Amino acid sequence: MRRKIPSNSALMAFESAARHGSFARAADELALTEGAISRQIARLEAFLDVILFERIGNRVRLLPNGERYAAQVRETLDRLERDSQVLMGQPSDGASLDIATIPTFATRWLIPRLGRFQELHPNVTVHLAERMEPFVLAGSGFDAAIHFDHPAWTGMRTHHLLNEVLVPVCHPTLLDRDGATTLDDLPRLHRRQNPDAWQRYARETGITLTNPAIGARYDLHIMLIEAALAGLGVALVPRLYVERELTDGRLIAPWPEGNLVSKTFCLILPEPIRLSGGSTQIFANWLIKEAQSSNPTFNTPG
Numbered sequence: 001m002r003r004k005i006p007s008n009s010a011l012m013a014f015e016s017a018a019r020h021g022s023f024a025r026a027a028d029e030l031a032l033t034e035g036a037i038s039r040q041i042a043r044l045e046a047f048l049d050v051i052l053f054e055r056i057g058n059r060v061r062l063l064p065n066g067e068r069y070a071a072q073v074r075e076t077l078d079r080l081e082r083d084s085q086v087l088m089g090q091p092s093d094g095a096s097l098d099i100a101t102i103p104t105f106a107t108r109w110l111i112p113r114l115g116r117f118q119e120l121h122p123n124v125t126v127h128l129a130e131r132m133e134p135f136v137l138a139g140s141g142f143d144a145a146i147h148f149d150h151p152a153w154t155g156m157r158t159h160h161l162l163n164e165v166l167v168p169v170c171h172p173t174l175l176d177r178d179g180a181t182t183l184d185d186l187p188r189l190h191r192r193q194n195p196d197a198w199q200r201y202a203r204e205t206g207i208t209l210t211n212p213a214i215g216a217r218y219d220l221h222i223m224l225i226e227a228a229l230a231g232l233g234v235a236l237v238p239r240l241y242v243e244r245e246l247t248d249g250r251l252i253a254p255w256p257e258g259n260l261v262s263k264t265f266c267l268i269l270p271e272p273i274r275l276s277g278g279s280t281q282i283f284a285n286w287l288i289k290e291a292q293s294s295n296p297t298f299n300t301p302g
Helices: 008-020 023-030 034-048 064-088 103-120 172-176 197-205 221-229 243-248 278-294
Strands: 053-056 059-062 095-101 124-130 144-148 157-169 188-191 234-238 261-269
Touching (some): 008 023, 008 064, 023 034, 059 064, 095 103, 095 278, 103 124, 103 221, 124 278, 144 278, 157 197, 157 278, 188 197, 188 221, 197 234, 221 234, 261 278
Parallel strands (some): 095 124, 095 144
Antiparallel strands (some): 053 059
């Protein structure tokens, strides 16, 4: 069945005119005459059977239906342009993957390892995008997601990768300030989305914290890590995010590691790995092996 979609030229003329609030400025942007812009929008209105602009003399004003449609058209054109740029930049003999992931996991764990993947598979380009919350994978444009285990992924194929074990870390000089002798003497940093983490840590380890809730709050673990590196306090963060800093001595972890596992990182696929085929299957198998080398707790590919 033939799709009922307006012409690209009409949509581009409309989006430009809506953004500028002027047919004349849209004409300048698209290297057309003002009359051509007016005719394109008139054809679009006739096609939709909806008036998008109110004409007042030589001036135009978007009507409410036009405002909503302009936002939708702009989003669609932007997405089409991005997809086209990605395709244009892809080698003729290569493949690409679009992976959605949590930003701190990407920057602190995945990206430092992607070089090994590229050495093994130089013709596969991996594109990463940030997604903080679970989403519907089907129809999203992503080939896979790396995220926390969550009921929202029900129906998808999830493969456990790594456990997020939290450990208190701080800058080495913090212990030398103000005569601090215990964890309770030091400023503590919190992740806003996990406000009771210090309480749970104290309860599990038996360490006394007079008021576990006191301290600055940050949205992301990467912010907590940078705050700890700046000497602002003790951050309770996943050990897998700070292995490098602990190894080179920029951060220290003199307190016991909590055995509590707050969350589990998973690879989410729309179908079993063996049916994914191509670059998705290659990436999934590589990722699971990388995670296994860091932590043997993972699911066998299905």
